[in-house]
Amino acid sequence: MDFDTAVKLNIYETIARTTQAPTSADVAEALSTSPEEVEAALERLHKKRLLVPEPGNPSRIRMAPPFSGVETSFRVKVQDNVYYANCAWDALGIAAALQADARIEASDGYSSEPMMLEVRNGQPVPQSCVIHFAVPAAHWWDDILYT
């Protein structure tokens, strides 16, 4: 396994286990390397559109899709763990990645009215909702934090 893959896997395994994104120092300790080496890997993974470091702070992870490194309006509960997703797609993606049932607390993008989505036995529970894409696919990564 190459170094960047080891970094990526350590990040995902840590988030899945603890719900929290590790810092570059945490990953460095786990892989017996330096935070600088890990941050260089994060930047390479960012260029491959696999991770997003925190803007202005390369030691922290803002997005390890489908997981968010910060609290968002998409709160995903899996058993007793609470994760945060970057968007509705990623909220379902957490259930897919963890291969687990999930309850997703979200809200209507216009009215902020609370909404609940649920994944049970590998399928979404039917729910009246619409997912609107304001940005075309060719521009999703122009500003992924907005997309």
Added chain:
Amino acid sequence: MLLFRSEETVTQWCEARGLPKRPSINLNQLWYLAMTWYENRLTVESRRPGPDEMVEIFARVGLEGPFWDPKADQWHSAT
């Protein structure tokens, strides 16, 4: 992308921001995309779909045209 309770609140959101209404998908389409993107994300083999794969994946759930093509330099403001 944003989640809405109905097409009505999508329209209200777009009008409030002076933005054109663009494509929407339903929950089953979103679940297919979520599974395709993330089902293996915690494994060594995991990788993000490439641009041509993305076009094929979107087409499988009926999402076709330049809006869904990551290589498109032009797209229509489809509704």
